[in-house]
Amino acid sequence: TRDTTIVIEPHQGSQAILQQLRDAALLPAVWTIELPFLLSGRARQLKAGEYALTAGMTPADILEKIAKGQVVIHKISIPEGWNIWQVRAAFLAEPLLTGDIPTIAEGSIFPDTMRFQRGATRASIITQMQKHMAEVLDKEWAARDPAIPLKSPQDAVILASIIEKETGVAEERPMVAAVFYNRLKIGMKLQSDPTVVYGLQAIHDGVPLGRALTSVDLAYDTPHNSYTREGLPPTPICSPGLAAIQAALHPATTDALYFVATGVGGHYFSKTLAQHNGNVQNYKKLKKK
Structure with missing residues (x-):
């Protein structure tokens, strides 16, 4: 045989499958190969599916593969x-x-x-x-830091989704989580750019924004905009992975209230607005270079 793929449809009988293999020149026209297979009852075990057949496979190999249901994954x-x-x-x-x-x-x-x-x-x-x-959430929620103020596993997914979109640096995620908890604790808005992006996408049927956020965007109120609304958004903003979920449930210990991109991967974290504004200026200078 040559390398080929064959698809056997559901509900095909064994005779129809054997005929399909003969028509594809994968079995000889004579019954010398098939007869023992039929007599043994193995023909009834031929299974529907997609099969990758390689050069050098004998007719017996092909029949055995299909009988075992070794389909393409x-x-x-x-x-x-x-x-x-x-x-x-x-x-x-x-x-x-x-x-x-x-x-x-x-x-x-x-x-x-x-x-x-x-x-x-x-x-x-x-x-x-x-x-x-659901299984991951059950396990991780049961092992959560008891000090966190989240009310439900769904809240954990919401916060984890924001953390997921805020940083791709694994070791930073607990710090980002801590910043958001610190903001929630003092009644400060989360002020997360990804929530603004999601809110704008949601009112445009998911069409990507395709540009940088503007001050007008930040002020445009949507249910997900964490600059205009307090607390967590009503739903997650993406599918968070395990690391982000664990960060949401096990935040770092820090007094930081702010963070901004370093421009070279990662973020600067700061406790005061003055420090944060200085970091923002450093980021802007780096972007201009």
Whole structure:
């Protein structure tokens, strides 16, 4: 044989499968190979699916592979930090999946690489990812720092989603979490840029902003804008990964109330507005270079 892929549809009988293999020149026209297979009852075990067949496989090898159901496994990856519109687009763009996409609550799926067979339903994979998120949340919430003021696992996902979008530096996440807790503690607004971006996307059906935020954006009130509204947003703003969830539930110990990008990866953290403004100016100077 040559390298090839064959798809056996569900509900095909064994004779139809054998004929399909003969038509594809994967089995000889004579029955010398098939007869023992039929007599043994193994033909009834031939399974539907997509099979990768390599050059050099004998007819007996091919029949055995199909009887064992050794189908091709495909993958779909949902990275940490993707929002629901990106998730939907990825599932719709995967031609080997079938079916509609159910309504997905933001932050309800655990970002991961999922394995599937051709013809699997989008809904089934999304359900698996939601189950995984629920399991992770149950475990992490039970082990949370008892001093944190969050009321529910959903609050943890909301805060974790903001942390996920604020920094990609793993060791900074507990510090970012602590800053947000410190702000909440004194009744200060969270003032997180990613919440503004999400709020603007939400009122435009998920279309990416495609530009830097402006002062007008920061002042434009949406349910998710943490510059105009107090406390946590009403929903998560993305699918946070495990590290961000753990940071939200185990914040660092710090008096910092502010942070700004260093311009070279990471952030400067500061306790006072004066220190913060100095760090902002340093960042702006670096950007101009």
